[in-house]
Amino acid sequence: MAVFRQVFVLGHSHCGSTLLGRMLNMHPATICCGELLWLDDALARNLPCLCGRQLEDCVLWGSLLKAWPPAARADYRKTGIAELEGLRIGAGRELLVDLSKSRVWRHPVFRRHSDAGRIFILRDPRALIAARLREGGEIHHELRQHAKWQKRFARMIIHAGSAGLIIRYEDLADHPEAEIRKVCAFLGLDPHPDMLRPSDGEHHFVHSSASPYLRGSNEIRRDDRWRRELRPEHLALIRSRLSHLPGYQNVYDLSC
Numbered sequence: 474m475a476v477f478r479q480v481f482v483l484g485h486s487h488c489g490s491t492l493l494g495r496m497l498n499m500h501p502a503t504i505c506c507g508e509l510l511w512l513d514d515a516l517a518r519n520l521p522c523l524c525g526r527q528l529e530d531c532v533l534w535g536s537l538l539k540a541w542p543p544a545a546r547a548d549y550r551k552t553g554i555a556e557l558e559g560l561r562i563g564a565g566r567e568l569l570v571d572l573s574k575s576r577v578w579r580h581p582v583f584r585r586h587s588d589a590g591r592i593f594i595l596r597d598p599r600a601l602i603a604a605r606l607r608e609g610g611e612i613h614h615e616l617r618q619h620a621k622w623q624k625r626f627a628r629m630i631i632h633a634g635s636a637g638l639i640i641r642y643e644d645l646a647d648h649p650e651a652e653i654r655k656v657c658a659f660l661g662l663d664p665h666p667d668m669l670r671p672s673d674g675e676h677h678f679v680h681s682s683a684s685p686y687l688r689g690s691n692e693i694r695r696d697d698r699w700r701r702e703l704r705p706e707h708l709a710l711i712r713s714r715l716s717h718l719p720g721y722q723n724v725y726d727l728s729c
């Protein structure tokens with residue numbers, strides 16, 4: 474029996490939350506619909522579902538949109554626990570996984586929602602900053618934002634106590650079976666073999682752009698592009714500005 478009815482995944486963009494969400498969504502007791510608190514942004518920008526269809530044409534979101542209160546479709550802060558519970562119960566699942574990350578922190582209710590579990594996905598900050606630079610980010614701005622959110626996520630996970638779990642993207646990619654076993658133990662679920670074959674299922678995630686990296690493949694392999702993308706001056710800046718942050722000491726050696 475699942476320990477929680479909802480679990481919120483926390484982490485920076487590109488932390489690997491879509492991978493974890495796709496794996497958890499393969500479990501028969503679980504549903505993941507992506508970044509539910511970014512639905513307003515997905516509608517405003519006409520972003521498709523992860524299945525490739527427009528939300529209105531998606532087999533899941535087509536009907537979900539009709540049930541979602543208009544106020545919550547326009548402003549994520551109007552989404553309440555009732556919407557998440559309605560979705561979970563309607564799907565007949567024990568657990569709903571949400572990938573909204575930073576908006577959970579910003580949400581007036583979900584930030585303090587003590588019945589939900591929280592999973593913080595750490596990833597090497599060099600990979601995270603490289604992904605932002607790839608999208609056109611400016612290094613100093615990205616470093617400031619990263620430091621701010623790393624402190625916020627770390628505070629949330631400490632506050633969650635036994636309802637919080639920290640995992641590393643690198644462990645999930647390198648040893649998916651062992652890491653999924655750990656996540657399932659935290660959630661009170663028996664691991665299911667389909668979780669290691671996330672590309673066998675169709676996933677209806679809102680606001681989760683699938684990285685083209687390994688899309689459609691069940692091979693789970695690290696994305697280490699940062700190693701050839703970051704310049705020595707970037708690496709030095711990341712080391713001096715981020716290595717002291719909570720969660721990174723003794724976890725990532727940013728000097729090598």
Ligand SMILES: [Zn+2]
Pocket residue numbers: 522523524525526531532533534676677678
């Ligand atoms: Zn879909």
